[in-house]
Amino acid sequence: MNYESLGGKIKELRISMDLTQAQVAEALNVTPGYISNVENNRTAMSLRILIYYAKLMNITLDSLVGRVEPEYENTALDNELIGLIKHMSDENKLKLINTIKIWK
Template sequence: MNENYGEQIKNYRVNLGMTQNQVAKELDVTPGYISNVEKGRTAMSLRLLIYYSKLMGITLDELVGNIEPSYKKSAIDNALWTEIKKLDNMQKEKLLETIKIWQK
């Protein structure tokens, strides 16, 4: 997760020309809460992060970044895992040996 998402939250608010009071009213929190978030003193709950991203017209990923940017699970990963779960242990061992051969 981006360590400085409070700063990003402030940048989105400022770029849209909104005040802390306006954002606080939309999110049903206090302006002091928004100030603390922007200064990194308080972390927003997931619910508020979602509401904030919708208010700003951005995705949650755009707001806080990916938790594990080095890992992106793809459709092929999901498809492989679905099929592997159907195999019995002997079939899994054969598959593992085959994969090891391919990697040589």
């Protein structure tokens, strides 16, 4: 993983969840300025904050920072997919199932 792009990924995730920097900062017990600095690659998140951020975004830590170990890749992908599906409507879940059946 290119850690210089981590700030951009963190920002993309925040925006995709329709959260403001202030909302993320409050959830992580940090300042909005800290979130801004992270998103603009002026500072790095501590491991503790990265873990909390991944939980807030409903993704695994390894999917946030990159695949740490190759043998965990399937688990990380499965967890990310489950997290995304969990928030879908039943109608969209059925559409996804039908789409996956087409790919098989």
